[in-house]
Amino acid sequence: MTPSRTQLFLAYLRIGLTGFGGVNAWARQLLVEKKGWLTDQQYAEALGVGQVLPGPNALNCAINIGTRFHGAAGAALAGIGLFAGPMAVLLGVAALYDRYGQIPLVRAVLTGIAAAAAGMVLGTAIKMAIKLRPTPMLTATGLLALVLALLRVPLPLVLLGLAPLGIWAARRAAR
Amino acid sequence: MSEDGEIGPLVLAFLALSLVSVGGGIAVLPEMHRLVVEQHGWMDSLAFAKRFALAQAAPGPNIMVVGLIGWHVAGATGMFAAMLAMCGPTSLLAYAVARLRQRDLPWLRLVERGLVPIAVGLIAASGLLLAKGTVEEATLALPLAAACTVFVWRSSRSPLWVLVAGALYGALLL
Numbered sequence: 558m559t560p561s562r563t564q565l566f567l568a569y570l571r572i573g574l575t576g577f578g579g580v581n582a583w584a585r586q587l588l589v590e591k592k593g594w595l596t597d598q599q600y601a602e603a604l605g606v607g608q609v610l611p612g613p614n615a616l617n618c619a620i621n622i623g624t625r626f627h628g629a630a631g632a633a634l635a636g637i638g639l640f641a642g643p644m645a646v647l648l649g650v651a652a653l654y655d656r657y658g659q660i661p662l663v664r665a666v667l668t669g670i671a672a673a674a675a676g677m678v679l680g681t682a683i684k685m686a687i688k689l690r691p692t693p694m695l696t697a698t699g700l701l702a703l704v705l706a707l708l709r710v711p712l713p714l715v716l717l718g719l720a721p722l723g724i725w726a727a728r729r730a731a732r
Numbered sequence: 733m734s735e736d737g738e739i740g741p742l743v744l745a746f747l748a749l750s751l752v753s754v755g756g757g758i759a760v761l762p763e764m765h766r767l768v769v770e771q772h773g774w775m776d777s778l779a780f781a782k783r784f785a786l787a788q789a790a791p792g793p794n795i796m797v798v799g800l801i802g803w804h805v806a807g808a809t810g811m812f813a814a815m816l817a818m819c820g821p822t823s824l825l826a827y828a829v830a831r832l833r834q835r836d837l838p839w840l841r842l843v844e845r846g847l848v849p850i851a852v853g854l855i856a857a858s859g860l861l862l863a864k865g866t867v868e869e870a871t872l873a874l875p876l877a878a879a880c881t882v883f884v885w886r887s888s889r890s891p892l893w894v895l896v897a898g899a900l901y902g903a904l905l906l
Contacts (some may be wrong), residue, residue: 577895579794581855582884590888602844604852610829611753612822613795618748622822624830632827636819636833643792644799644815650790651803651811657783665870669902670789672866672873676880679859683885685852695813695849702853707860709762712754723846731842 560594560626562634562646568592569619574646577674580615580639582681588622595622597688607642609716647730738805739813741772746798748815753822766799774805780866795819802867870906 560568567687568587576583581604583585603625607617616636657663686699698719705715745767753760761784768774775783783804787797788905795818833840859881866873880894 573793574790574888575892576792577789577892578794579788579858580792582891586888586891598848601848601851602901603845605844606829608851608854609754609847610822610826611751612826613793613819616795616819616823617826619834620826621830622827624827624834629827632830634825636823640815640819641791643790643796644792644812646845647787647792647796647799647803648808648811650786651800654786654800658786661873665906666899666902667785667789668866668869668873668906669876669898670895671785671898671899672863672870672877673880673898673901674788675859675862675866676877676882676885677859677891677894678862679856679877680881680884682852682856682859683881685855686849689848689852691849695846696848699849699853699856700832702850703856703860706854706857713752713772715854716754718852720843720847723848723850724843725846726849727845730845 558592558594559626560592562630565623566625566634566638569635570642572619573639574642576615576643577670579674580679582677583620584618585617585681585685594626597685601685601689605624613654616720692726692730694729695723698726700721738774739810742802742805742810743813743817745772746814747821750818750822753818764801767839768801774801780805785865872905876901 572580572584572587585600588595589597590616595603604614604618605623606621607614616639619635619639620632622633623633625631626633686696691699701722702715702719705719706712748800749760749764749767765777765780769777769780780801783800784797787794787800790796798818799811799815802810802812804810806813812900832845863874866877876898880898883889883894884891
């Protein structure tokens with residue numbers, strides 16, 4: 558199913574504005590689960606490309622998905638939609654934070670939201686891993702990426718080291 | 733806050749950062765910290781950590797923290813300048829690759845399939861690193877993060893519930 562340009566823009570506007578704690582979990586929920594515009598595999602591939610390229614991965618992913626449906630116009634609509642809402646909110650938030658950021662209740666609420674958001678990111682990763690049903694070799698590649706990132710190995714090194722392994726595993730799986 | 737003279741260095745710093753920012757906003761956090769705190773001295777470590785938490789709590793991509801740093805350095809102009817520097821050039825690259833993807837090249841499909849598990853592993857690592865940060869701030873954040881993980885994993889309800897619960901839990905217990 559292909560969304561119209563307006564639908565695409567509105568979807569990304571919504572993803573940006575609802576995207577607390579990072580937008581990838583929300584993007585997947587809306588585009589795959591609610592709208593059915595993409596399968597889990599297609600979304601994961603767009604996100605994978607977005608992560609490997611330099612730049613904000615949510616934006617790269619949006620440009621990828623926008624291009625898929627409506628070329629250059631789609632890329633621009635998805636990217637602008639993604640950032641329009643959050644930029645407006647951020648202007649207000651920055652000003653408010655300068656004034657009220659030190660109040661204990663504000664700090665406690667922010668910590669609670671941050672912890673919930675962390676769980677959200679983790680839960681989404683588990684969900685994706687299960688739905689993709691990877692082969693053992695692909696699973697091992699993913700787990701290695703997890704461990705190396707936790708060990709704070711510089712990201713370019715993680716990618717250089719694991720990309721060949723992942724591609725090899727994908728080739729074996731395709732046979 | 734500093735004056736307009738800082739816009740140039742701000743733009744250059746985030747342009748450079750954007751080009752090595754493979755893996756997204758959370759993954760480049762240590763490098764961003766090095767630039768903003770150690771190299772340019774725009775703010776101290778604590779102020780940096782708080783701005784990241786704020787960007788997490790506000791809606792939008794994690795990279796919005798760049799906007800908050802820009803705001804701190806040079807107000808609204810700084811916010812837009814920093815975000816454009818961080819997002820502009822890499823967007824063009826992403827578009828070029830997106831066009832390439834549309835040709836449905838077999839080797840590119842294979843590369844993508846191989847990268848998917850790495851992407852998922854990196855997302856999981858980001859979640860764990862973020863959870864660690866909040867648990868260091870308040871131990872009681874741990875059961876909250878764990879419960880939210882299970883909720884998002886097992887249910888297909890809107891993740892907004894998770895954040896509302898997090899805000900309430902924070903107000904009452906943290």
